[in-house]
Amino acid sequence: DAKTTQPNSMESNEEEPVHLPCNHSTISGTDYIHWYRQLPSQGPEYVIHGLTSNVNNRMASLAIAEDRKSSTLILHRATLRDAAVYYCILRDLAGGTSYGKLTFGQGTILTVHP
Amino acid sequence: GAVVSQHPSRVICKSGTSVKIECRSLDFQATTMFWYRQFPKQSLMLMATSNEGSKATYEQGVEKDKFLINHASLTLSTLTVTSAHPEDSSFYICSARDVGVDTEAFFGQGTRLTVV
Numbered sequence: 001d002a003k004t005t006q007p008n009s010m011e012s013n014e015e016e017p018v019h020l021p022c023n024h025s026t027i028s029g030t031d032y033i034h035w036y037r038q039l040p041s042q043g044p045e046y047v048i049h050g051l052t053s054n055v056n057n058r059m060a061s062l063a064i065a066e067d068r069k070s071s072t073l074i075l076h077r078a079t080l081r082d083a084a085v086y087y088c089i090l091r092d093l094a095g096g097t098s099y100g101k102l103t104f105g106q107g108t109i110l111t112v113h114p
Numbered sequence: 115g116a117v118v119s120q121h122p123s124r125v126i127c128k129s130g131t132s133v134k135i136e137c138r139s140l141d142f143q144a145t146t147m148f149w150y151r152q153f154p155k156q157s158l159m160l161m162a163t164s165n166e167g168s169k170a171t172y173e174q175g176v177e178k179d180k181f182l183i184n185h186a187s188l189t190l191s192t193l194t195v196t197s198a199h200p201e202d203s204s205f206y207i208c209s210a211r212d213v214g215v216d217t218e219a220f221f222g223q224g225t226r227l228t229v230v
Contacts, residue, residue, distance in 0.1 A: 034218075043120075043207045043221030044158070087157075101148055102209075102219060104158040 004088045009109040012078045020073040020108050022088030027068050031090040035062065035073045038107070039084045047073065047086070083112045116142045118210045120222030127198055127229055135193045135225045137208030143188035144210035148219075149181075152205040164191045198229040 005023040012018040024033065035047040048055055048062045050071070055062040061074040075082055087107040117140040127133045137147055145166050150158040162183050163171045170183035182194040191210075195202055207224045 036219075038158075041205075041224065041226070043118075043209070043224045045221065046218035049217060101160060101163060102158075103160070104150075106157050 004090060004105050006086070006088055006105060006108045008106065009111065011111045011113065012075075013113050014080060015077050018075040018078045018082070018110065018112075020075075020086050020088075020110065021070065022072070023070045024088070024090055025069045027090055028092070030092050032092075033062065033064060033068075033071050034089045034091050034102075035060070036087045036089065036102070036104075037082075037084040038087070039081075044087065044104075049091075078110075078112045080112050080114060083110055085109050116140075116210075116212045116220045118144075118208065118220045118222040120206075120208055120225050122225060123223060124226045125228070127227070129199055129229055130197055132194055132196045133198055133227060135195075135206055135208075135227075137191045137193070137210070137222050139189045139210045139212070139220070142210075142212040144191075144212065145188060146211045147185060147191040148209045148211075149183060149191075149193050150207045150209070152207060152224075158207060161193075195227065198227070200229045203227055203229045 032049050032051050034049040036044040037047050038044040048057050048060050050062045050064050063072045085107040087104050089102050119138045121136045147164040149161045151161050152158045160173050161176045164183045164185040166185045166188050172178045180196055185191040205224050205226050209219045209221045
């Protein structure tokens, strides 16, 4: 599986935007970029995903570089509830029974200060 | 979105005993479920892939006789940690694939196992 690289930790203040970077220089043409987050003592939850174009949903935005070798998860206004570990994961949606199997890296620990 | 429920959320057991963890898909049918383990301050590691009606596929280094997985129905997979030891203490998390949803995996809330 293609690998992703994320900073170990980032800090933000409440109500401010947060940009969480992810490098994936060996991404293949069929890899989708997924972001999940894990709040303390909980299972991960889906945040957003994309292939080539930037994506927006109610939780966040995903900005994908033109060459797809990097992406940035954007939380427009951080809240205390956004404090979590954020995982950037590449996922080949070619199907098959391995679909749904995720390879988690170390992720970025986001701390939000009041 | 789809809901995956794990039970129990927390369990303490004595060394040498067995513990069963249940993972249920509440509003969808899951032909495939996945079991992960997470040690403190580490990332999630996939243990096994559970397919309804067939044997589970274990990742390298995971003992299939110690971590018994049963996926007898489309909404339930169980993980039994047999003869548990303190080093098995961990956070166990399941996820399920909804065949009707191509975009995301759905995770349970996790089970904190402590073996004393």
